[in-house]
Amino acid sequence: MVFIKRLVIEGKHELSGKIKIGGAKNSVVALIPAAILAEDEAVIYNVPAISDVKNLEEITKYLGSDISYQNETIKINNKNCQNKEIKNEFSNKLRASYYYMGALLTKYKYVEISFPGGCNIGSRPIDFHLKGFKKMGAEITQEGDKYIIKAKKLHGAEIFLDVASVGATVNIMLAAIKAEGVTSIYNAAMEPEIVNVAAFLNSMGAKVKGAGTSEIKIEGVSKLGNGIVEVIPDRIEAGTYLMIGSLLGKNLVIEGIIKEHLESVLTKLHEAGANFEIKGTKIIVNKSKKLKPVNVRTLVYPGFPTDLGQPMSTLLTQCEGESLFEETIYENRMRHIKHLNSMGADIKLFDKKAIIKGKTALTGREVIATDLRAGAAMLVAGMIAEGTTIITNIEHILRGYENIVGKLSSVGAVIKIDEVSS
Numbered sequence: 001m002v003f004i005k006r007l008v009i010e011g012k013h014e015l016s017g018k019i020k021i022g023g024a025k026n027s028v029v030a031l032i033p034a035a036i037l038a039e040d041e042a043v044i045y046n047v048p049a050i051s052d053v054k055n056l057e058e059i060t061k062y063l064g065s066d067i068s069y070q071n072e073t074i075k076i077n078n079k080n081c082q083n084k085e086i087k088n089e090f091s092n093k094l095r096a097s098y099y100y101m102g103a104l105l106t107k108y109k110y111v112e113i114s115f116p117g118g119c120n121i122g123s124r125p126i127d128f129h130l131k132g133f134k135k136m137g138a139e140i141t142q143e144g145d146k147y148i149i150k151a152k153k154l155h156g157a158e159i160f161l162d163v164a165s166v167g168a169t170v171n172i173m174l175a176a177i178k179a180e181g182v183t184s185i186y187n188a189a190m191e192p193e194i195v196n197v198a199a200f201l202n203s204m205g206a207k208v209k210g211a212g213t214s215e216i217k218i219e220g221v222s223k224l225g226n227g228i229v230e231v232i233p234d235r236i237e238a239g240t241y242l243m244i245g246s247l248l249g250k251n252l253v254i255e256g257i258i259k260e261h262l263e264s265v266l267t268k269l270h271e272a273g274a275n276f277e278i279k280g281t282k283i284i285v286n287k288s289k290k291l292k293p294v295n296v297r298t299l300v301y302p303g304f305p306t307d308l309g310q311p312m313s314t315l316l317t318q319c320e321g322e323s324l325f326e327e328t329i330y331e332n333r334m335r336h337i338k339h340l341n342s343m344g345a346d347i348k349l350f351d352k353k354a355i356i357k358g359k360t361a362l363t364g365r366e367v368i369a370t371d372l373r374a375g376a377a378m379l380v381a382g383m384i385a386e387g388t389t390i391i392t393n394i395e396h397i398l399r400g401y402e403n404i405v406g407k408l409s410s411v412g413a414v415i416k417i418d419e420v421s422s
């Protein structure tokens with residue numbers, strides 16, 4: 001018999017108390033592969049308990065490094081690390097498995113790895129990563145879905161990214177840190193997660209400059225030492241809870257944020273009339289009496305993050321009037337809309353644009369988390385809906401949101417995970 005996990009939410013409960021934000025998924029998923037570059041040991045603090053971390057732990061173990069994960073801290077010892085093929089069964093569990101390309105290329109000059117997995121939100125090619133490796137002297141062959149990447153020697157290069165890709169920026173940094181000479185990445189992604197990875201690499205003795213700007217320069221070094229880093233707070237988790245708090249909060253405190261990382265989200269929520277106050281690293285949020293319609297267009301950082309577009313679209317169903325929501329990064333991040341409509345939303349979809357008419361009452365239904373952030377959108381919907389919402393395919397949500405049931409229950413939500421036979 002096959003059991004499926006479901007998230008069961010009874011809607012409309014007021015939320016008060018404190019939610020502590022965990023370490024950023026999109027940082028830690030790069031930091032763990034990067035850790036195999038440390039000469040002996042690496043320590044990563046503030047690691048969130050999410051399934052993407054578990055899957056990367058498995059890959060690290062498979063490669064032979066020792067890894068322990070306790071008290072939000074990962075310790076890795078690379079003494080017994082070996083170069084091995086990363087087969088589909090490992091790589092397809094998550095997108096970030098592609099960071100082993102850059103890391104293993106630097107460490108061993110030879111990589112065999114299958115195409116990465118991750119959310120089905122568009123075609124998600126990795127051509128910029130591969131072009132970058134080639135410019136640094138690597139040769140790449142493809143056998144089915146497996147890439148073989150090898151280099152006699154890696155050298156510095158001038159690399160211009162067509163799109164400011166997070167993955168390509170990190171992977172090129174990883175491949176460049178021991179290359180001979182200087183590598184420049186132009187139109188680099190500027191996300192805070194990139195700065196976090198660069199800080200980790202620099203703690204090992206790498207020379208990465210300009211992370212957080214659109215031009216990154218990496219001067220290759222001949223040797224790396226041990227690494228240490230603290231994962232930055234997850235701005236996407238914080239943004240999701242901020243949206244939920246704007247709809248249901250009563251002095252709900254969201255703790256451990258970096259305000260600067262959330263600027264575009266805070267600005268948009270403020271424009272919509274959300275009721276929150278920032279005190280240092282805390283946000284205190286209360287339900288708004290009335291939310292106004294706003295137009296939201298996702299963009300690369302520092303624009304409105306694509307990873308918060310979907311939960312934001314649920315909030316827009318509660319704004320009084322017509323809002324426009326546009327996704328510009330991925331082709332396929334609108335699959336949640338039909339589920340929102342099934343709960344009572346009034347959303348018309350035109351490819352990657354949606355016109356959302358509010359305010360509409362939502363009613364609990366059985367819906368699907370078609371991808372991670374679609375799951376977050378359904379979670380926000382379930383929290384404000386009349387009656388019970390059941391979300392299936394929640395493996396997606398658990399990949400990216402730490403202890404979601406525990407965190408929300410502790411502030412008054414009525415939410416649980418159950419398992420039923422299919």
Ligand code: EPU
Pocket residue numbers: 025026027029095096119122123124125126127128129130163164165166167168189191306307329330331372373400
């Ligand atoms: N792109 C290409 N070629 C490439 C690389 C990217 O065409 O070689 C395109 C993509 O198809 C996409 C755009 O460029 O249209 C941006 O993609 P990017 O490379 O920035 O995304 P990513 O690195 O695959 C990371 C996060 C995503 C997040 C984006 C944007 C990880 C593991 N994933 O993806 O996170 O949406 O950056 O911020 O860090 C999520 O958390 O739900 C998630 C999908």
